[in-house]
Amino acid sequence: MNNSLDLSVYLVTNSDNKTKKEFLNIIEEAIIGGVTTLQIREKTRETKDFYNLALEVKDITDLYKIPLIVDDRIDVAMAIDADGVHIGQKDLPAKIVREIIGDKKILGVSAATVETAKTAEKDGADYIGTGAIFPTTTKEADCITINHLKNIVNSIEIPVVVIGGLDEKNIVQLSGTGIKGVSVVSAIMDAEYPKKIANKLKEEMELIIN
Numbered sequence: 001m002n003n004s005l006d007l008s009v010y011l012v013t014n015s016d017n018k019t020k021k022e023f024l025n026i027i028e029e030a031i032i033g034g035v036t037t038l039q040i041r042e043k044t045r046e047t048k049d050f051y052n053l054a055l056e057v058k059d060i061t062d063l064y065k066i067p068l069i070v071d072d073r074i075d076v077a078m079a080i081d082a083d084g085v086h087i088g089q090k091d092l093p094a095k096i097v098r099e100i101i102g103d104k105k106i107l108g109v110s111a112a113t114v115e116t117a118k119t120a121e122k123d124g125a126d127y128i129g130t131g132a133i134f135p136t137t138t139k140e141a142d143c144i145t146i147n148h149l150k151n152i153v154n155s156i157e158i159p160v161v162v163i164g165g166l167d168e169k170n171i172v173q174l175s176g177t178g179i180k181g182v183s184v185v186s187a188i189m190d191a192e193y194p195k196k197i198a199n200k201l202k203e204e205m206e207l208i209i210n
Helices: 020-033 047-064 074-079 094-101 114-122 146-155 194-209
Strands: 009-012 037-040 068-071 084-087 106-110 127-131 160-163 181-184
Touching: 009 194, 020 047, 020 194, 037 047, 047 068, 047 074, 068 074, 074 084, 074 094, 084 094, 094 106, 114 127, 114 146, 127 146, 127 181, 146 160, 181 194
Parallel strands: 009 037, 009 181, 037 068, 068 084, 084 106, 106 127, 127 160, 160 181
Antiparallel strands: none
16 A cells, blocks of 8 residues: 555535535535545435446546545446545455555555454555444444454554544544544545634544554
8 A cells, every 4th residue: 555645534415415516515625624544425316326436536636636545345446547446344454455456546444353354464455444432323334442442453464444423523532543544534625714623623633543
């Protein structure tokens, strides 16, 4: 993996109840504010529609030179030449996905246990996404404890990004865990001022990481 990859403020998109213009504006404002990696996540969108939207998102991420990760859809990721793909435990095995996307693309894997994190690392993951650390309505996952998070971080060499109910007010609780990033959805996508929130998250994460 490129060691310069900055996962500190990892935005996962949600286009629900937003026009395309609103959606794209939020993404651009958030990147200007401090988002360092973007994952486009569209669970219910049909393939062609997802592809077309992802192309427009890629125009923005290319402009600001930040990585674009596609959630689940390897076909869409390859079709738009995204920087990488993120998969869950119910998707294709990480080892197979790595064979499909090659060595130069970023591969993220969701893992909520030490065992699955170790397996993902062995099979070619560049980073782990884990959580939920706090209750959330945007991700179906049981909450994990801070101690469990630390165990996952300490069990692998690749970076860990944590998700779940995170915002600019509570990420300070993750100090000392060894994480390399926080993944947010509604904290930015539903914010009145996404640029401001992204900037605050970036400032907080710089303190946590350093």
